[in-house]
Amino acid sequence: MIFVLAICVAVTFGVSAYLLLGRELKGVAMGVFLLGHAANMAILAASGSPKLDGGPNMKRAPVSDEAFDAALRDGTVADPLALMVDPVPQALILTAIVIGFAVMGFLLSLLVVTSRNVGTLTLDELAKVHDDQPDEDIDALSRKVWSRRRRKETDIHESGVSP
Amino acid sequence: MTNRWIVLMVVLPMLTGALSVPVVRRLRLSRVIGIVGMSATFTASLLLLAQATTASDGRGALVSQMGQWAAPMGITLVLDTFSGMLLVAAAFVMLCGYLASFGELNPVLERRYFHPLLHFMHAGVNLSFLTGDLFNLFVAFEIMLMASYGLVCLAAGRERLVHAYKYVVLNLVASALFVTSAGLVYGMFGTLNLADLMQIVNTKVESGEPLPDAFVAVSVLLLTVFGLKAAVFPLFFWLPDAYPTLPTPLLAIFGGVLTKVGIYVLARTFPPIFMVGEAGEVVGPMLLFAAVCTMLLAGVMAVAYRKLRGGLCMMVLVGVGFSIAGVAVGGNVGLAGVAFYASQSMIAAALAFVLCGKLEAHTGNDNLDDKNYGGLWREVPWLAVFGFVAFLTLVGLPPLSGFYGKLWIIQAALGGDAQADANAWVGYAALLTGAITLLAVLRWWTSAFWLGEEHGRTSRDDTEAGSHCLSASLGLLLAASLALGLFAQPALTLAKTAGDRLSSPNGYIEAVLNPIDHETPKLKQAKPAKDAAPYEADTKSSGGHHR
Numbered sequence: 241m242i243f244v245l246a247i248c249v250a251v252t253f254g255v256s257a258y259l260l261l262g263r264e265l266k267g268v269a270m271g272v273f274l275l276g277h278a279a280n281m282a283i284l285a286a287s288g289s290p291k292l293d294g295g296p297n298m299k300r301a302p303v304s305d306e307a308f309d310a311a312l313r314d315g316t317v318a319d320p321l322a323l324m325v326d327p328v329p330q331a332l333i334l335t336a337i338v339i340g341f342a343v344m345g346f347l348l349s350l351l352v353v354t355s356r357n358v359g360t361l362t363l364d365e366l367a368k369v370h371d372d373q374p375d376e377d378i379d380a381l382s383r384k385v386w387s388r389r390r391r392k393e394t395d396i397h398e399s400g401v402s403p
Numbered sequence: 404m405t406n407r408w409i410v411l412m413v414v415l416p417m418l419t420g421a422l423s424v425p426v427v428r429r430l431r432l433s434r435v436i437g438i439v440g441m442s443a444t445f446t447a448s449l450l451l452l453a454q455a456t457t458a459s460d461g462r463g464a465l466v467s468q469m470g471q472w473a474a475p476m477g478i479t480l481v482l483d484t485f486s487g488m489l490l491v492a493a494a495f496v497m498l499c500g501y502l503a504s505f506g507e508l509n510p511v512l513e514r515r516y517f518h519p520l521l522h523f524m525h526a527g528v529n530l531s532f533l534t535g536d537l538f539n540l541f542v543a544f545e546i547m548l549m550a551s552y553g554l555v556c557l558a559a560g561r562e563r564l565v566h567a568y569k570y571v572v573l574n575l576v577a578s579a580l581f582v583t584s585a586g587l588v589y590g591m592f593g594t595l596n597l598a599d600l601m602q603i604v605n606t607k608v609e610s611g612e613p614l615p616d617a618f619v620a621v622s623v624l625l626l627t628v629f630g631l632k633a634a635v636f637p638l639f640f641w642l643p644d645a646y647p648t649l650p651t652p653l654l655a656i657f658g659g660v661l662t663k664v665g666i667y668v669l670a671r672t673f674p675p676i677f678m679v680g681e682a683g684e685v686v687g688p689m690l691l692f693a694a695v696c697t698m699l700l701a702g703v704m705a706v707a708y709r710k711l712r713g714g715l716c717m718m719v720l721v722g723v724g725f726s727i728a729g730v731a732v733g734g735n736v737g738l739a740g741v742a743f744y745a746s747q748s749m750i751a752a753a754l755a756f757v758l759c760g761k762l763e764a765h766t767g768n769d770n771l772d773d774k775n776y777g778g779l780w781r782e783v784p785w786l787a788v789f790g791f792v793a794f795l796t797l798v799g800l801p802p803l804s805g806f807y808g809k810l811w812i813i814q815a816a817l818g819g820d821a822q823a824d825a826n827a828w829v830g831y832a833a834l835l836t837g838a839i840t841l842l843a844v845l846r847w848w849t850s851a852f853w854l855g856e857e858h859g860r861t862s863r864d865d866t867e868a869g870s871h872c873l874s875a876s877l878g879l880l881l882a883a884s885l886a887l888g889l890f891a892q893p894a895l896t897l898a899k900t901a902g903d904r905l906s907s908p909n910g911y912i913e914a915v916l917n918p919i920d921h922e923t924p925k926l927k928q929a930k931p932a933k934d935a936a937p938y939e940a941d942t943k944s945s946g947g948h949h950r
Binding site for chain 2: 272285342
């Protein structure tokens with residue numbers, strides 16, 4: 241079981257590394273998402289085997305149960321994690337999935353904005369944007385517009401005061 | 404010592420951010436809310452730092468268990484002297500950068516959720532300074548990064564969008580690696596709590612038990628992750644690409660605060676956990692090598708830069724190199740140096756970037772070869788003086804604040820005993836970097852302020868709105884930086900304590916794993932007695948419940 245999971249993790253990491261190294265931003269984004277899945281599976285693999293030692297039976301789910309709780313309190317069950325699946329890695333994975341989902345949304349919307357503004361999603365084309373238009377800095381541009389508007393306001397103000 | 408109030412450091416910025424969401428279109432109101440919230444956070448951080456340092460139980464750490472779940476299981480927040488110093492410095496830099504943004508950012512950009520994003524980022528930064536477990540650190544990083552992605556892409560032009568990509572994708576890759584290594588750490592040790600990890604690793608090493616097989620691999624993986632966040636040598640290339648396109652107030656906050664989070668985490672987790680045993684033999688030389696390369700390369704590039712923003716980003720990288728050198732050399736002196744250097748360099752970097760913003764307001768750009776630069780001392784004599792002080796603070800010339808941290812780091816590197824050879828090289832590299840960076844900043848200063856003809860042009864209208872806020876921010880940062888340099892003793896004492904406690908983390912471990920519940924926090928004592936009574940009963944009953 242662990243072996244199969246380990247192979248899955250390795251393949252997913254490999255594919256995502258291949259995608260991340262691509263020259264197309266859509267592929268890079270897919271690589272990032274796959275990397276998140278690979279990480280989640282790695283945590284699952286690291287959380288130990290779901291099978292009971294020395295048998296084909298599965299461990300119990302980490303859900304409260306009166307009999308099991310009583311056994312835990314009595315001390316009849318010394319090492320609960322030998323009988324029960326560890327819940328913490330699953331909680332970690334759940335958190336990571338939620339965060340990954342938000343990040344995925346952000347990255348995709350960034351893709352949309354970039355393709356609308358720049359008109360391309362290949363890295364070679366994007367690199368040219370920098371070289372061709374070094375001065376197209378929206379801050380400088382908007383600052384210019386803004387200070388012009390300011391000046392106009394002060395002009396109006398001054399012309400109102402001077403006569 | 405248990406102290407519930409440290410959660411304020413996360414709650415206050417969160418609350419400020421949440422409050423400024425509905426009023427985001429009303430600039431003045433959201434600015435007032437922001438300033439009040441940030442001042443409150445700054446005040447709270449000062450009070451908490453004072454309390455952590457003078458804590459009566461001698462452990463030097465304030466601990467808060469979320470929902471009162473006992474330590475290795477629940478979420479733990481810890482505030483000790485080191486994190487306290489960084490919290491104070493970060494809150495101050497955030498406040499000053501925020502103040503500077505009032506004049507510099509255009510209102511359109513501000514209305515696009517600039518205020519909430521900045522506050523949420525502050526919450527993420529504070530949470531990463533406070534958190535006591537590895538997975539919660541990942542969550543804190545994500546809060547911080549998510550907000551910072553928003554700020555980087557806010558009203559971005561085409562060029563910034565292109566650079567934003569590198570920042571976003573690299574950080575996402577680092578986050579995925581971080582989750583993986585956190586999961587592997589849990590798989591190996593069955594815990595994610597930092598104090599618990601410190602204890603387990605050190606007991607294993609002391610009793611001669613072997614550490615798990617993959618421990619070295621996980622250490623290297625985490626070094627990659629935190630190195631990328633801190634912008635350490637082979638992983639620093641995103642910083643000079645992404646940062647210079649930001650508006651200067653944001654640049655002050657990003658350059659001042661964000662890289663220091665990576666440094667904090669390296670200094671917190673590596674010496675007591677991931678550099679212990681065999682891992683130290685692998686990670687230690689890597690850190691030393693990375694520190695030397697970061698310092699020297701960034702220093703040399705700083706000399707070459709003729710654009711002030713890019714050059715200042717290189718100076719931030721030099722600061723990262725020095726801090727990493729302190730972590731790599733270790734020991735109480737080295738780590739005390741890191742504590743002092745990291746806190747003061749937040750302020751120094753922010754000061755330099757705000758000054759760059761002020762300079763750009765006069766000249767219109769940051770290119771030192773531009774015709775508007777040169778001989779500016781005639782037009783703006785005070786700015787020339789401030790610039791001189793700010794640049795020399797960045798380099799760390801003796802009466803100024805950058806000096807002391809560097810002194811300790813170099814002392815620790817040169818005065819070592821066991822691995823003296825490698826450490827001494829770091830010391831020499833640090834001295835050489837000091838000389839190179841001095842050359843760089845003097846080149847910038849002379850070509851901006853000193854050399855060149857008089858232009859005979861009037862400077863841009865100084866009464867332009869917000870310029871006062873920028874000046875106020877510049878004044879605050881300058882005053883803080885000068886005070887840290889000229890009256891350094893209190894901060895140095897704090898840093899000394901921080902270094903001692905970082906290098907021998909027994910107090911930290913004890914404070915987290917064996918909390919003394921019957922102690923009433925000082926802030927509580929100040930309140931009337933009828934308030935304190937149910938609190939005590941509360942803690943007793945909960946303590947009983949957990950055992």
